[in-house]
Amino acid sequence: MLIFSIETSCDETAIAIIEAKGGFKKPSFKVLANVISSQVKLHKKFGGVVPFLAKREHQRNLVSVLKSALEEAGLLKVQDFNLSELKFGTKFNSSGLIPNSKLKILDSIFSHEPDLCLDLCKFVKKYQFPQFDGIAFTVGPGLEPALWVGVNFARALSFLFDIPLVPVNHLKGHIYANWLNQKPSFNPLPAMALLISGGHTQLISVDQDHKFKIVGETRDDAVGEAYDKVAKFLGLEYPGGPIIEKLAESGDPKFFDLPRPMIKHKNCDFSFSGLKTAVLYTLRDLGLKPPYSLKIKRDISASFQQAVVDVLVFKTIKAIKESQNLPRTALCEFPRAVLGKFNIKSLIVGGGAIANQKIRQGLLESIKKELPKVKVYFPSQEVVTDNALMIAMAGYLGYLNNETVDWRQVKALPNLRVDE
Numbered sequence: 001m002l003i004f005s006i007e008t009s010c011d012e013t014a015i016a017i018i019e020a021k022g023g024f025k026k027p028s029f030k031v032l033a034n035v036i037s038s039q040v041k042l043h044k045k046f047g048g049v050v051p052f053l054a055k056r057e058h059q060r061n062l063v064s065v066l067k068s069a070l071e072e073a074g075l076l077k078v079q080d081f082n083l084s085e086l087k088f089g090t091k092f093n094s095s096g097l098i099p100n101s102k103l104k105i106l107d108s109i110f111s112h113e114p115d116l117c118l119d120l121c122k123f124v125k126k127y128q129f130p131q132f133d134g135i136a137f138t139v140g141p142g143l144e145p146a147l148w149v150g151v152n153f154a155r156a157l158s159f160l161f162d163i164p165l166v167p168v169n170h171l172k173g174h175i176y177a178n179w180l181n182q183k184p185s186f187n188p189l190p191a192m193a194l195l196i197s198g199g200h201t202q203l204i205s206v207d208q209d210h211k212f213k214i215v216g217e218t219r220d221d222a223v224g225e226a227y228d229k230v231a232k233f234l235g236l237e238y239p240g241g242p243i244i245e246k247l248a249e250s251g252d253p254k255f256f257d258l259p260r261p262m263i264k265h266k267n268c269d270f271s272f273s274g275l276k277t278a279v280l281y282t283l284r285d286l287g288l289k290p291p292y293s294l295k296i297k298r299d300i301s302a303s304f305q306q307a308v309v310d311v312l313v314f315k316t317i318k319a320i321k322e323s324q325n326l327p328r329t330a331l332c333e334f335p336r337a338v339l340g341k342f343n344i345k346s347l348i349v350g351g352g353a354i355a356n357q358k359i360r361q362g363l364l365e366s367i368k369k370e371l372p373k374v375k376v377y378f379p380s381q382e383v384v385t386d387n388a389l390m391i392a393m394a395g396y397l398g399y400l401n402n403e404t405v406d407w408r409q410v411k412a413l414p415n416l417r418v419d420e
């Protein structure tokens with residue numbers, strides 16, 4: 001199956017094209033195109049992602065990203081009008097223009113993105129759009145204005161070319177990123193998934209039928225968000241994760257005694273807001289004021305990062321151990337528990353913050369020591385931060401699971417949860 005996918009949930013405008021096969025049990029993917037246009041430079045000036053600017057940039061970039069993706073896949077072909085007349089019949093007249101009746105609908109789809117409508121019409125006049133088997137797109141969660149641009153683009157393409165639409169949960173995309181470049185026999189399920197991104201920090205059990213259940217989650221800030229906020233205190237740029245990681249390399253992780261929030265709580269939830277505030281108070285209590293010295297920045301980064309790693313590792317191991325020892329009566333908590341133990345085979349990790357080598361290393365070493373039978377998987381570097389490839393892979397599975405929708409009935413879902 002040829003799958004086309006769109007991602008616009010935050011500050012990356014991305015389109016991918018894959019060939020997928022193998023079915024639900026043994027999915028395998030061949031990447032034909034993976035194009036990402038990042039807005040990071042723009043948002044850097046504001047210290048974080050500005051939703052209305054993200055929306056504007058997605059509108060500006062989508063058609064050129066589309067063109068690059070088709071080019072990369074070797075699928076960019078100029079419009080052959082005779083062919084298009086034959087193929088699309090009523091949809092295009094001989095000049096390659098979309099007839100008025102269709103244009104009206106297109107206008108209504110793009111009522112909030114008129115420039116994107118114009119760009120797409122120009123594209124369609126000049127180039128053919130291949131007959132993909134499915135269009136996968138991020139439906140949520142994410143920034144609502146940003147999501148809508150990709151949602152409407154997907155709706156328009158589905159309407160124009162009669163291609164089934166598959167809405168994809170962005171968080172599932174981060175988890176399915178682990179399936180890239182794996183052998184068809186790859187089957188990490190049942191698994192515990194640890195999702196650490198700019199917007200989410202969750203422990204999720206994924207059973208053999210690809211059912212997702214949240215086992216623990218942050219009560220306030222996400223891991224990436226905490227990195228970004230600490231970076232802001234220190235006068236560093238957005239996104240803070242990679243900068244803090246670099247500074248921490250030459251800092252002393254024991255120099256500042258920071259808390260490990262919720263580590264003693266019985267549940268598998270997290271809290272990173274308190275840790276972020278502890279960084280601020282530590283600096284203030286020492287009478288330190290910005291601009292901070294390089295040594296302070298390094299030691300604070302290292303101490304903060306060590307606290308993050310300790311909490312993530314502790315709670316992840318707790319979640320796996322507890323689910324493996326679940327009594328049969330815990331059915332309401334874990335869907336597979338009725339069969340006895342929820343036999344977790346692996347830990348699969350996803351989300352932008354897993355780019356962090358210390359977090360990776362911490363998870364790998366402790367799981368190897370405490371749960372040697374559990375395999376640990378990280379996504380390959382190209383699909384760690386937001387991208388459309390992961391959306392295409394999740395979209396293929398969604399398609400097989402009959403999750404296609406009518407373009408008339410699709411809405412952006414900014415607060416969508418992974419278990420919905």
Ligand code: KG4
Binds near residue numbers: 241
């Ligand atoms: O998954 P992602 O690309 O976007 C969301 O869906 O949120 O994650 C972006 C987040 C940002 O908060 C960024 O600071 C964080 O991932 N991040 C990192 C690192 N690289 C990116 N956090 C810690 N260490 C890193 N090396």
Ligand code: ZN
Binds near residue numbers: 170197351352385
């Ligand atoms: Zn993401």
